[in-house]
Amino acid sequence: MKTKNYFGNTTKIILSLLAITLTISACKKDFNGGDPIEAAGIGFVHASPGTGALDFILDNQKINSFTYTKDLGYYAAYPGTRLVGVAKKDSLKYLTSGTSILKSGLFYSVFVVDTLKSTKLLVVEDDLKAPETDKAKVRFINLSPGSAALDLAIVGKDAPLFTAKAFKEFTPFTTIDPSDSYSFQVKETGSTEVKVTLPAIKIEKGKIYTIWAKGLKSTTDSTKFGLTIMTNK
Structure with a gap:
């Protein structure tokens, strides 16, 4: 789903952008100092051949940049309906964007897919429950x-x-x-x-x-x- 064409260039929206790699081990305060909430984990993966370097965006804010075949690990994000998207590096105009529902304590990978003229986002929930013993x-x-x-x-x-x-x-x-x-x-x-x-x-x-x-x-x-x-x- 396409949304607004332009976004901001600050990085204030994702829980101060605390990177998370394995588990969400602590709750974070919301900006109004209310009750603690458990974050969701979201990561972006560049899988769009020939597209060049991209910026990824959450809730109209640029978060980080990445190149083809690279992933950025997980970031802590507020649960709920989030606006996710990508743009060419250092551009303020979306290539593609859409909404995704993030649930507390769960992890998601957002794959940027297809070629430049038809870039899309594929959001996949990541089951990070530990494997069986020795597996x-x-x-x-x-x-x-x-x-x-x-x-x-x-x-x-x-x-x-x-x-x-x-x-x-x-x-x-x-x-x-x-x-x-x-x-x-x-x-x-x-x-x-x-x-x-x-x-x-x-x-x-x-x-x-x-x-x-x-x-x-x-x-x-x-x-x-x-x-x-x-x-x-």
Whole structure:
């Protein structure tokens, strides 16, 4: 949903912008000194190939800047209906924006997706509950514009880890065994051809990861089709 075209250039709106990386461990006072509230966690991930550096905005205030494939970790935000958006770096005009409902104590990732002319936001709730003992958790998101539905597999395993994810579709977090060197690979659903491999990835017990398909199958530069991984917790 599109909203107003322009926003401010101050950074006062998100609980003094206290960065949070693992859990929201303390309540914060609202600006009027009322009862303590428990924050929500929100993070932005740049997954829009060819778009360039972006500013992310919350409630019409610029918060920080980031480049393609980068994420900024989580920030503490007031729960409720929040206006989120992105703009080209140092511009005061939205590329895209919309509202999202943030709930106390929960975490969200906002992925900037698609190409520059059709930039969109994909808001995903992040389940950061600890994995089972001696396990890890991983999910898969297809963020490659124009791609076919994709399967994600671990090399050496008989069955795919996730199947048939179209552009902007994502899986729940799934428990897997840790490993010092997993190789993940992507195939188009129904095909045996490996499109790309993400090799030698260490998956540690107790941690939570997102693997996402990125880029464009029609390019060969830094925006080409590939896989990347980020640690949610």
